[in-house]
Amino acid sequence: MNFVSTRGNVSEIGFIDTVLMGLADDGGLLIPSKIPQIPQTRLEEMAKLTYQELAYEIFSYYIEGEIPENELKELIHQSYSTFRDPEVTPVRKVKDNMYVLELFHGPTFAFKDIALQFLGNLYSYVSKRQNKIIHILGATSGDTGASAIEGVRGKEGIRICILHPHQKVSKVQELQMTTVHDKNVLNLSVKGTFDDCQRIIKELFADVDFKNKYHLRAINSINFVRILAQTVYYFYAYFQVAKQTGIKSLNFSVPTGNFGDIFAGYLAKRMGLPINKLILATNENNILERFIHDGVYMPGQFHSTYSPSMDIQVASNFERYLYYLLDENPSLVSSLMDQFKSEGKIVVSEELLQKVKDDFAAHGVMGEECLQTISKYYDESNYLLDPHTACGVAAYEKYNESSEVYVTLATAHPAKFNESIERCHIEQVFPEKINQLFNKPQYQEIVDADNNEIVRELERLFSSSH
Ligand SMILES: *Cc1c(COP(=O)(O)O)cnc(C)c1O
Numbered sequence: 001m002n003f004v005s006t007r008g009n010v011s012e013i014g015f016i017d018t019v020l021m022g023l024a025d026d027g028g029l030l031i032p033s034k035i036p037q038i039p040q041t042r043l044e045e046m047a048k049l050t051y052q053e054l055a056y057e058i059f060s061y062y063i064e065g066e067i068p069e070n071e072l073k074e075l076i077h078q079s080y081s082t083f084r085d086p087e088v089t090p091v092r093k094v095k096d097n098m099y100v101l102e103l104f105h106g107p108t109f110a111f112k113d114i115a116l117q118f119l120g121n122l123y124s125y126v127s128k129r130q131n132k133i134i135h136i137l138g139a140t141s142g143d144t145g146a147s148a149i150e151g152v153r154g155k156e157g158i159r160i161c162i163l164h165p166h167q168k169v170s171k172v173q174e175l176q177m178t179t180v181h182d183k184n185v186l187n188l189s190v191k192g193t194f195d196d197c198q199r200i201i202k203e204l205f206a207d208v209d210f211k212n213k214y215h216l217r218a219i220n221s222i223n224f225v226r227i228l229a230q231t232v233y234y235f236y237a238y239f240q241v242a243k244q245t246g247i248k249s250l251n252f253s254v255p256t257g258n259f260g261d262i263f264a265g266y267l268a269k270r271m272g273l274p275i276n277k278l279i280l281a282t283n284e285n286n287i288l289e290r291f292i293h294d295g296v297y298m299p300g301q302f303h304s305t306y307s308p309s310m311d312i313q314v315a316s317n318f319e320r321y322l323y324y325l326l327d328e329n330p331s332l333v334s335s336l337m338d339q340f341k342s343e344g345k346i347v348v349s350e351e352l353l354q355k356v357k358d359d360f361a362a363h364g365v366m367g368e369e370c371l372q373t374i375s376k377y378y379d380e381s382n383y384l385l386d387p388h389t390a391c392g393v394a395a396y397e398k399y400n401e402s403s404e405v406y407v408t409l410a411t412a413h414p415a416k417f418n419e420s421i422e423r424c425h426i427e428q429v430f431p432e433k434i435n436q437l438f439n440k441p442q443y444q445e446i447v448d449a450d451n452n453e454i455v456r457e458l459e460r461l462f463s464s465s466h
Contacts, residue, residue: 001064002033003224006323007337008330015063016126019119019225022218023205028333029320030224036061038272047239051088052076054239055118055232061271062228067125075125079118082107089114089233091240091407094383098396098406101237104386108176109413109434110309111261112147115229119219120151127157135462136160137204138219139197141257141309142169143412145187146176148219153182160219161186161461163197163454166446169308172416172434179440186461192449193302195313198258200451202316210455214462221260222316230264235273237407245405253279253396253408255388256288257310259317261409266321266359276404279361281395283307286364288315293362295353298345306370306420307387309412325352363395370394375424384428386412387420 002012007028013021018030038046038061046054055076063072080088085105094100106113123134134157138148145162152158162177166189169177178187190197198220205211205218221227238250252275254262262280269275282289284303291297299313319337325348326332340346348356365373373390377383385393392408400406414421415430447453 001036001062003030004033005030006319006330007334015066019122019223020126020217023202023222025208027206028330029222029317031320031323032062035267035270040272043272046235047243051232051236052080054236055229058232058235059228071125075118075121079121082117089236091237093244094377094381097400097402097404098408099237099241100383100389100410101233101407102410103233104410104413106147107150108143108146109416109431110143110147111409111411112143113150114233115226116144116147116151116219118229119223119225120148120155122225123152123158123217124155133215134158134217135215136217136219137201137458139163139194139201141165141194141311142173143309144220146173149177149180149185153180153185155184159184159461161188161458163188163190163201165194165197166191168193168304168311170417170419172418172437175437175440175442178442178444179437181443183464186457187444188454188457189444189446190449191446194311195302196449198314198316200449200454203451204455214458220316221258226260227264227267227317230261231268231271234265234268234275238273241405241407247405249274249276251275251277251279251404251406253281253392253406255307255310255392255409255411256280256282257312257315259288259315259321261411263317263320269359270324277361277399278359279363279395279399281391282362282364283310283370283391284364284366285311285313287313288318289362289364292356292360295348295350295356296345297340306367306417306423307391309388310391325355361399363398365391365394371420371424374421374426378424378426384414384421384426386410386414387417388412
């Protein structure tokens with residue numbers, strides 16, 4: 001399988017080079033040159049596979065032998081052996097026509113582990129195989145950072161620097177990142193928002209000389225592997241729910257920030273999985289909800305919310321979707337992205353908007369509605385939702401039609417966001433692994449949202465002996 005850029009100015013590359021390139025060298029995002037199609041008959045057989053077997057099969061469509069079979073199987077096995085549930089991503093029936101897909105059984109209690117455990121192991125594998133240094137640079141709204149650090153801490157040949165917005169992540173998120181004391185880990189707490197952090201790393205990655213000089217690698221969802229690993233659980237959930245209900249098509253409600261997770265659902269649909277609607281749930285930072293309703297993609301005012309991992313205005317994966325919406329036309333994507341840069345917005349035609357609405361519905365969930373949903377499901381269904389999942393569930397409720405079946409993605413464990421749970425007057429018991437964090441010392445540097453200052457910190461990390 002070859003990969004191309006959404007902006008059309010990168011020559012076709014294979015899977016491993018795609019992983020290493022992260023952001024495409026022309027500033028676009030990498031995508032498969034052709035989406036693999038899974039025939040209906042094969043889909044029926046895939047229903048029997050375990051999570052790991054399913055991951056192997058889906059990855060194989062994209063990796064096509066670049067990693068030998070036994071080595072890929074070992075990477076997958078290793079990556080999901082750290083999960084606390086044997087099914088990796090189990091589904092739970094919470095309402096008659098609504099299942100929750102629990103994606104938080106990995107080491108850092110959020111769905112990011114599913115892709116980042118694999119990506120961490122894959123970087124380690126590539127580093128050994130090619131004898132290459134891997135320097136990871138990433139931005140996080142809270143969960144990616146902890147998860148990426150957990151995926152590579154202490155690993156030889158790899159150093160990692162994570163930018164997070166100062167005092168805009170939850171306490172547990174901060175502790176998960178900053179209590180790690182391995183020499184190959186640097187946490188920068190940036191005085192700004194997640195959008196500042198994401199803009200800075202995108203600018204550093206777009207400087208191709210700088211990126212190559214320092215062997216910079218990406219762990220954000222600009223990296224196609226993140227998307228690929230996340231398609232697996234859409235298939236897995238579909239098979240589990242289909243077995244229980246006999247349904248032929250399914251709707252997914254997805255708490256959304258950077259459009260990565262929901263784009264994985266879109267890709268699964270394009271591969272042949274019978275997904276009806278993808279419901280996009282946002283919080284007050286609702287640029288994507290507005291786009292799906294009005295066809296205007298324009299950042300608004302930033303809000304700090306009860307669901308901080310979704311506090312994002314500029315969704316980096318939106319460009320991948322735009323590429324498919326525009327019938328895979330890279331010059332159109334480039335001109336719209338240029339327009340976005342100069343005018344601060346993208347507007348699509350009525351005809352395209354109709355196409356968007358065929359695949360997506362959207363609901364922006366405000367703070368009170370989020371908390372009420374947590375309380376309601378705790379009281380009525382005895383199920384404690386984290387605030388991100390609660391946005392997904394509230395969006396399901398808005399579109400709920402009794403003839404349909406829905407899966408809401410549970411993107412984090414509620415213990416990560418106790419600030420919001422406490423507001424509902426619910427007392428939760430923390431998992432032991434989270435309890436232990438509170439007594440550990442923290443390691444982080446507080447810096448300005450300034451590219452030069454961050455480059456200086458990076459150079460210090462990359463030149464340190466390890
Ligand atoms: C990252 C994150 C999201 C948003 O996922 P995207 O792929 O950025 O859309 C939602 N919920 C939680 C808990 C997250 O950590």
